[in-house]
Amino acid sequence: MELDSIPEHARKRMDQIGAGDLVVGILAQNGQVDAIPMIREALQTLPGVPRTVVIQNNGAPRPASNEAQAADHNSAAEEQPPFVVSWRLSASDPLTVPVQNMSEAYDSIFAAAEKLGARACCVVASNLESLTSRWISQLTQPLLEMDFDLVTPCYAHHKFEGLINSSIICPLSRALYGKRIQNPMGPDLGLSGRLLEKVVGTSSLAKAASNRMHPLVSIAPSAIDGSFRICQSHLGTRLYPATDWTNLSNLLAQILGPVFLGMERNTVAWQKTRGTQPVAVFGEPAPLSAEMGAVDVHRMLESFQLGTRNLQDIWSLVLPPGTLLGLRKLAVLSPGQFRMPDELWVQIVYDFALGHRQRTISREHLLRAMTPLYLGWVASYALELETAGGSAVEQRLERLALAYEAAKPYLVSRWRWPDRFNP
Amino acid sequence: MWNQARQALNESMGRLLSQFVNLLPGIVALIVALLVAALVAWVLALIVKRSLTGIRFDQRLAGWGLPLAEWSPSKSPTLLVTRVVSWVVILIGFLIGLASFDAALTSQLVHSLFAYLPNVLGALLVLLFGNIIARFLARSVLIGAVNMNLQYARLLSVGVKWLVIVLAVAMALEHLKIGAGTVQLAFGILFGGIVFALALAVGLGSKELVTRSLEREASKPSTEAVEEPFRHI
Numbered sequence: 001m002e003l004d005s006i007p008e009h010a011r012k013r014m015d016q017i018g019a020g021d022l023v024v025g026i027l028a029q030n031g032q033v034d035a036i037p038m039i040r041e042a043l044q045t046l047p048g049v050p051r052t053v054v055i056q057n058n059g060a061p062r063p064a065s066n067e068a069q070a071a072d073h074n075s076a077a078e079e080q081p082p083f084v085v086s087w088r089l090s091a092s093d094p095l096t097v098p099v100q101n102m103s104e105a106y107d108s109i110f111a112a113a114e115k116l117g118a119r120a121c122c123v124v125a126s127n128l129e130s131l132t133s134r135w136i137s138q139l140t141q142p143l144l145e146m147d148f149d150l151v152t153p154c155y156a157h158h159k160f161e162g163l164i165n166s167s168i169i170c171p172l173s174r175a176l177y178g179k180r181i182q183n184p185m186g187p188d189l190g191l192s193g194r195l196l197e198k199v200v201g202t203s204s205l206a207k208a209a210s211n212r213m214h215p216l217v218s219i220a221p222s223a224i225d226g227s228f229r230i231c232q233s234h235l236g237t238r239l240y241p242a243t244d245w246t247n248l249s250n251l252l253a254q255i256l257g258p259v260f261l262g263m264e265r266n267t268v269a270w271q272k273t274r275g276t277q278p279v280a281v282f283g284e285p286a287p288l289s290a291e292m293g294a295v296d297v298h299r300m301l302e303s304f305q306l307g308t309r310n311l312q313d314i315w316s317l318v319l320p321p322g323t324l325l326g327l328r329k330l331a332v333l334s335p336g337q338f339r340m341p342d343e344l345w346v347q348i349v350y351d352f353a354l355g356h357r358q359r360t361i362s363r364e365h366l367l368r369a370m371t372p373l374y375l376g377w378v379a380s381y382a383l384e385l386e387t388a389g390g391s392a393v394e395q396r397l398e399r400l401a402l403a404y405e406a407a408k409p410y411l412v413s414r415w416r417w418p419d420r421f422n423p
Numbered sequence: 424m425w426n427q428a429r430q431a432l433n434e435s436m437g438r439l440l441s442q443f444v445n446l447l448p449g450i451v452a453l454i455v456a457l458l459v460a461a462l463v464a465w466v467l468a469l470i471v472k473r474s475l476t477g478i479r480f481d482q483r484l485a486g487w488g489l490p491l492a493e494w495s496p497s498k499s500p501t502l503l504v505t506r507v508v509s510w511v512v513i514l515i516g517f518l519i520g521l522a523s524f525d526a527a528l529t530s531q532l533v534h535s536l537f538a539y540l541p542n543v544l545g546a547l548l549v550l551l552f553g554n555i556i557a558r559f560l561a562r563s564v565l566i567g568a569v570n571m572n573l574q575y576a577r578l579l580s581v582g583v584k585w586l587v588i589v590l591a592v593a594m595a596l597e598h599l600k601i602g603a604g605t606v607q608l609a610f611g612i613l614f615g616g617i618v619f620a621l622a623l624a625v626g627l628g629s630k631e632l633v634t635r636s637l638e639r640e641a642s643k644p645s646t647e648a649v650e651e652p653f654r655h656i
Contacts, residue, residue: 311569368566
C-alpha cells in the first residue's frame with residue numbers, strides 16, 4: 001500500500017534485512033533521546049529475542065552518536081540487532097502535527113512491517129522523553145506471548161490530560177463498538193501480523209477507491225469487527241503535548257473529522273452492536289499525578305458564552321431545539337453553578353456526527369463550530385473535578401461513558417431516519 | 424347630405440368592424456396560446472415540483488449553503504424553481520400569441536430580449552456566486568472569530584458578508600448595463616468610505632477604546648500559565 005512512499009534507500013535496506021519478527025516504529029522525534037538502547041533492553045524480556053527491525057523517523061536531526069545513522073550505512077550482516085531503518089516518515093514532529101497528517105507515516109510503517117513479514121508491529125508516537133523499555137515490552141509481549149492481535153495503551157495521566165479522548169473518542173468508541181478501550185486511537189499501539197494484514201488490505205482497498213481513512217480511526221473497529229483479540233497495557237506516564245489555544249478548533253476538526261467519517265464507514269458494525277464488554281488489561285496502573293488545585297476556566301466559559309451568543313444560527317442547523325434551549329440556559333449560569341449535563345453533551349456529539357454525515361453545512365465549518373461547546377464541556381468537567389482524586393475522576397468518566405451508551409438508540413434512530421421529527 | 428353622412432358612418436363602422444374582425448383571430452390565437460401555455464406550465468410545474476421534492480432539493484440546497492430559501496416563497500426553493508418554470512412557459516406562450524398580431528414587431532422584441540438575456544444570466548450568476556461566497560466567508564469569519572474569543576465576531580462576519588454582497592451587486596448591475604458609471608462611482612465611494620471610516624474610527628474615534636482593549640489584553644495573565652493543566656490530545 002504505502003510502499004511507494006518508502007524511499008529507495010530504505011527499501012534496499014529492508015531487502016538487505018530480509019525478514020523480521022517484530023517491527024518497532026518510532027514516529028516521534030527527539031534530538032536528545034535515543035530509543036534504540038531502550039528497545040534493546042525491552043527485547044531481552046521477550047521470549048527467544050525476536051529478530052527486530054526498528055523504523056525511525058529521521059525528519060529531525062538526531063544525536064551524532066545515534067546508532068541508527070551509522071547502522072543505515074552498514075550492511076545488515078555486520079550489524080547487531082535490532083536492525084534500524086530510517087527515513088523521513090513525517091515532515092514535522094508528530095507531537096505538534098495533528099493526527100491526520102500522521103496517517104501516511106502509520107501506513108508506511110504498517111506496509112514495511114508487512115513486507116518484512118512481521119509477526120508483530122508496535123508504533124510509538126508519543127514524546128520520546130516518556131518512552132521506557134517497559135513501553136516496548138508492554139506493547140509487544142501480549143502479541144508475541146499471548147497471541148493477542150491489538151494492544152492499546154493505558155496511560156497514567158492527570159485528570160485534565162487527554163481531554164478529547166476522555167470526552168469524545170473513548171466513550172463514543174465504547175458505545176459504538178462495544179469494547180471498553182481507554183485509548184482506541186493510541187497513538188502508541190501494537191498489532192499482530194494477522195491484524196496488520198487486514199489493516200493493510202483495508203487501507204489498500206480504501207486507497208484504490210480513493211476514500212482512505214486515518215489508520216488510527218480504523219484499527220480498533222477493524223479489530224472488533226474481525227473478532228481479533230484485543231487487550232490494553234499500562235505503559236506509565238505519557239507526556240502530553242502542550243495546548244495551542246489558538247489552534248484548538250483546527251485540532252478538534254482534524255481529530256473529529258476522521259472519527260465521524262469512521263462512523264459512516266462502519267455503520268453496519270456499530271448499529272448491530274449491543275452493550276459493552278471489558279478487554280484484558282496488562283501491567284500495573286501507575287498512580288495519577290498530584291492534585292493541581294484550583295483551575296482557571298474563565299477563558300473557556302467566555303468562549304462557550306460567546307459561541308452561544310453568536311453561533312446559534314449554525315448550531316441550529318444540526319442541534320434540535322431542546323438542545324439549543326439547554327445551551328442557552330447553561331450560558332447564563334455563573335461559573336459556580338456551571339455544569340453541562342452528560343445527556344446534553346452526548347446529544348451534542350451525536351447530533352454533530354449526524355450533521356457531519358448529512359453534510360447539513362460544510363464539514364469544516366461544522367467541526368470548527370463545535371469548539372465552544374467542547375470548551376464548555378471541559379470547563380464544566382474541570383469545575384466539577386477541581387478537587388477530586390483518582391477514583392472520583394474514573395467514576396465521573398464512567399458516568400459519561402454510560403450516558404453515551406444510554407443515548408445510542410437516539411443516534412441509531414436518527415441515523416436511520418434523519419427526517420423524523422426531533423424536538 | 425344625410426345620405427352622405429349615413430354612408431360615411433357605415434363605411435367607418437365597416438372599417439372598424441373589418442379591423443376588429445382582422446384582429447379577432449390574433450386575439451383568439453393569443454388567448455389560446457396563453458391557455459395552452461398555462462396548461463403546459465401547470466403540468467411542467469407539477470413534474471418539476473414532484474421531482475425536486477423527490478430529491479429533497481430544499482435540504483440539499485441548505486446543505487450546500489445556497490441562500491435561495493430566503494428569497495423563495497414560503498422559504499421553499501422548490502416552490503421558487505416551480506414558479507420560475509411556470510412563468511417562463513407562460514411568457515413564451517404570450518410571445519407566441521403576440522406573434523399572431525405582428526410578426527415583425529414580435530421578432531424585433533424577441534431579438535432584443537434574447538440579445539439582453541446573456542447579460543441577465545451573467546448578472547444572476549454573479550449575484551448567486553457572490554451570495555454564496557459572502558455567506559461562506561461570513562460563516563468562516565464568524566466561527567473563526569468566536570474561536571479566537573473576539574467579542575465583535577458577529578460584527579466582523581456581517582461586515583465581510585455585506586462587503587462581498589455590495590461588490591457582487593455592483594458587478595451584476597454593471598453586467599446589466601444599468602447606470603454603469605454611476606454604479607462604479609457609487610461603489611468606489613461606498614467601499615472607499617467604509618475603509619476610510621474604519622481607519623478613522625480605529626485611528627482617531629476609537630483611540631481610547633483600542634488603547635483600553637490593548638491594555639486589557641496586555642494585563643491578562645499568560646494563557647499558557649493559567650490553563651497549563653489542560654491537555655487535549
